[in-house]
Amino acid sequence: xxxxxxxxxxxxxxxxxxxxxxxxxxxxxxxxxxxxxxxxxxxxxxxxxxxxxxxxxxxxxxxxxxxxxxxxxxxxxxxxxxxxxxxxxxxxxxxxxxxxxxxxxxxxxxxxxxxxxxxxxxxxxxxxxxxxxxxxxxxxxxxxxxxxxxxxxxxxxxxxxxxxxxxxxxxxxxxxxxxxxxxxxxxxxxxxxxxxxxxxxxxxxxxxxxxxxxxxxxxxxxxxxxxxxxxxxxxxxxxxxxxxxxxxxxxxxxxxxxxxxxxxxxxxxxxxxxxxxxxxxxxxxxxxxxxxxxxxxxxxxxxxxxxxxxxxxxxxxxxxxxxxxxxxxxxxxxxxxxxxxxxxxxxxxxxxxxxxxxxxxxxxxxxxxxxxxxxxxxxxxxxxxxxxxxxxxxxxxxxxxxxxxxxxxxxxxxxxxxxxxxxxxxxxxxxxxxxxxxxxxxxxxxxxxxxxxxxxxxxxxxxxxxxxxxxxxxxxxxxxxxxxxxxxxxxxxxxxxxxxxxxxxxxxxxx
Numbered sequence: 047x048x049x050x051x052x053x054x055x056x057x058x059x060x061x062x063x064x065x066x067x068x069x070x071x072x073x074x075x076x077x078x079x080x081x082x083x084x085x086x087x088x089x090x091x092x093x094x095x096x097x098x099x100x101x102x103x104x105x106x107x108x109x110x111x112x113x114x115x116x117x118x119x120x121x122x123x124x125x126x127x128x129x130x131x132x133x134x135x136x137x138x139x140x141x142x143x144x145x146x147x148x149x150x151x152x153x154x155x156x157x158x159x160x161x162x163x164x165x166x167x168x169x170x171x172x173x174x175x176x177x178x179x180x181x182x183x184x185x186x187x188x189x190x191x192x193x194x195x196x197x198x199x200x201x202x203x204x205x206x207x208x209x210x211x212x213x214x215x216x217x218x219x220x221x222x223x224x225x226x227x228x229x230x231x232x233x234x235x236x237x238x239x240x241x242x243x244x245x246x247x248x249x250x251x252x253x254x255x256x257x258x259x260x261x262x263x264x265x266x267x268x269x270x271x272x273x274x275x276x277x278x279x280x281x282x283x284x285x286x287x288x289x290x291x292x293x294x295x296x297x298x299x300x301x302x303x304x305x306x307x308x309x310x311x312x313x314x315x316x317x318x319x320x321x322x323x324x325x326x327x328x329x330x331x332x333x334x335x336x337x338x339x340x341x342x343x344x345x346x347x348x349x350x351x352x353x354x355x356x357x358x359x360x361x362x363x364x365x366x367x368x369x370x371x372x373x374x375x376x377x378x379x380x381x382x383x384x385x386x387x388x389x390x391x392x393x394x395x396x397x398x399x400x401x402x403x404x405x406x407x408x409x410x411x412x413x414x415x416x417x418x419x420x421x422x423x424x425x426x427x428x429x430x431x432x433x434x435x436x437x438x439x440x441x442x443x444x445x446x447x448x449x450x451x452x453x454x455x456x457x458x459x460x461x462x463x464x465x466x467x468x469x470x471x472x473x474x475x476x477x478x479x480x481x482x483x484x485x486x487x488x489x490x491x492x493x494x495x496x497x498x499x500x501x502x503x504x505x506x507x508x509x510x511x512x513x514x515x516x517x518x519x520x521x522x523x524x525x526x527x528x529x530x531x532x533x534x535x536x537x538x539x540x541x542x543x544x545x546x547x548x549x550x551x552x553x554x555x556x557x
């Protein structure tokens with residue numbers, strides 16, 4: 047029995063096939079491939095040579111970052127609808143490239159810190175699994191800013207987050223590490239569940255997952271579905287507030303940073319924030335501009351609450367308390383998250399949201415470089431002072447003058463004081479975004495919090511140059527730690543000398 051030919055089958059099949067822009071997706075793809083290579087190689091590399099896995103990971107992250115250079119010549123998109131080529135799931139534009147630079151650069155510096163940390167751990171952490179998890183998380187984090195539909199966005203968010211849970215609790219027999227991983231896991235799973243509920247509501251009301259299509263359709267939702275759409279917006283924003291460690295969803299941060307290996311705490315403080323904030327920007331400014339009158343005030347209140355809670359928490363740290371230096375950096379990162387939220391809130395009130403978002407991106411670049419530098423010094427001190435108290439940094443200048451000067455520079459950048467010009471410049475930019483948007487009350491709260499932060503940053507800086515108590519400990523600088531400190535110092539000093547570079551690089555016309 048014969049069947050008639052189907053003349054439309056071939057054209058239909060051809061319409062479903064599309065070419066993939068491999069260059070556009072190269073940075074996250076290479077990171078993921080190197081992660082798989084390291085995991086397989088771990089089966090064959092003898093224990094005495096496991097360190098080579100770390101250097102392969104470092105090289106892979108460096109190569110992934112270099113692959114951003116060919117993408118600077120113009121925007122690229124792939125995985126687009128066959129019927130509408132302008133609606134795509136992956137877009138490599140200026141915003142994407144800047145965040146990917148921050149993510150891959152942050153992961154590279156965390157990897158350099160990890161090389162020394164794994165050597166010191168003496169088999170307390172499995173090296174193959176460690177590098178696979180770190181590279182997997184970095185691949186997801188690099189994918190997220192390029193995501194232009196909610197499905198890809200959520201998948202990228204979870205690929206970045208799930209390996210991080212395991213990394214936090216990877217130390218064998220460490221109760222503090224296990225508790226930190228559990229707290230991090232429970233809070234993140236809650237955030238994911240809330241986000242997925244919100245995304246499902248948005249899909250139910252608009253019939254699409256693409257951000258640009260949601261922006262157009264959500265304005266014309268049927269009246270019977272209006273409440274469902276509004277609930278979806280609220281739940282989605284709450285989910286991302288967890289990911290950005292915005293108060294009151296910040297409770298997991300201090301214990302997680304203390305319990306995690308220090309390189310992973312550094313990674314979470316920069317790359318984890320980049321993931322949360324880039325997702326929040328895409329959801330609010332790209333997908334939900336018509337709800338700006340709702341998410342704008344909400345983010346402004348969250349920004350004020352977050353920076354206040356974070357800075358007050360950092361101010362309360364006692365110098366003699368165990369792990370007080372790491373706790374101060376953890377609470378400080380919560381306060382910095384509040385500053386990062388300010389321009390996103392301002393975008394709701396601005397005629398040029400891209401300029402406001404550029405302020406957040408510029409601040410994130412500054413914060414990423416100097417905060418990783420501060421964690422690098424903390425990793426150095428932690429090698430000989432396991433409790434890593436603020437008191438352990440007293441007299442650091444007497445034994446390691448260059449390291450003490452670098453830490454002082456990083457802290458002054460975070461405080462926004464000369465010679466940390468880039469920190470001052472970034473804070474002025476964020477402050478200006480709030481004032482230009484008419485958020486004067488938020489600018490006042492930010493100014494008050496900057497003053498609070500000055501106290502604990504300067505207090506820590508002063509400890510570095512005081513006379514040491516007892517026998518001073520000398521800290522030997524391994525090559526990977528030296529490289530991490532040198533990279534962060536060069537970036538911080540270069541940007542302090544020419545702060546306009548970071549603003550020009552971060553300014554985006556995406557929105």
